[in-house]
Amino acid sequence: MATGDTTAAKSEIVKYDAPHIEFIVPKDRIVLDQRSHLVYKEMELHAKRVEFDSEKQTLVATGEPKLVDRGEEVSGHLMTYDLETRTGNIYQAETAYEKGLYHGERIRKVGDNELEVMDGSYSTCSLDLAGTKALVTAGSRLQVL
Numbered sequence: 001m002a003t004g005d006t007t008a009a010k011s012e013i014v015k016y017d018a019p020h021i022e023f024i025v026p027k028d029r030i031v032l033d034q035r036s037h038l039v040y041k042e043m044e045l046h047a048k049r050v051e052f053d054s055e056k057q058t059l060v061a062t063g064e065p066k067l068v069d070r071g072e073e074v075s076g077h078l079m080t081y082d083l084e085t086r087t088g089n090i091y092q093a094e095t096a097y098e099k100g101l102y103h104g105e106r107i108r109k110v111g112d113n114e115l116e117v118m119d120g121s122y123s124t125c126s127l128d129l130a131g132t133k134a135l136v137t138a139g140s141r142l143q144v145l
Contacts (some may be wrong), residue, residue, distance in 0.1 A: 014083070015039045016052070028055035036061070038121050043069040047079070057083040065090070072097060074107060087111075100124050 016039070018032035018116065036050040038059070050062020058081065061067075065079040069086065074095035075112060081088030086109070093107040097115055104120025 012041070014052070014054075016050070026052075029053055037080075043067065044087070045079075045081075051115075059083070069109075074109075076107070 004097055006102035016030070016032055016037065018034060018036040018096045020033040022031040022033070023029075024031065026089050032050040032052070034048065036045075038045045038051065040054065045059075045061060045065060045067050047065035049062035050059055050061045050065075059079075060075075061079040061081070064075065064077065066075040067079060067081070067090070072095070072098075074093060078091040078092035079088060081115075088109060090107045094101070094103045094104065095107060095115075096102075098113075101123045102115065102117055102120060104117040106116075106118040108116040108118075109122070110116050123132050
């Protein structure tokens with residue numbers, strides 16, 4: 001298994017490991033493939049494949065990515081994430097956030113206490129079809145205070 005790290009513009013270290021790592025130097029890209037693992041500050045990401053742009057400090061993760069950031073976990077099918085702003089999009093996603101469970105076609109973390117959920121649902125119960133559910137429609141914003 002190969003491992004490495006890269007230094008960001010602000011002298012922050014991104015650590016990563018995967019069985020296969022490809023460096024695409026002209027494009028400032030690092031591709032982690034097969035059981036990828038990336039750690040940055042309090043954020044940890046596991047996915048089948050991660051494409052990391054070291055210049056822009058952004059990544060795209062595929063293959064059931066699971067992100068844990070400051071104790072909050074979110075998983076989905078495809079993820080885009082900006083390391084500097086700590087914002088991103090998770091498609092076909094689910095997360096337990098604050099006191100609820102969110103499922104959505106897209107979940108976007110837009111701030112420390114704010115999620116944007118498109119075509120999704122919210123529940124306070126972990127059982128399918130049990131408890132009270134509220135539909136979160138496209139373009140809606142849910143703010144947790």
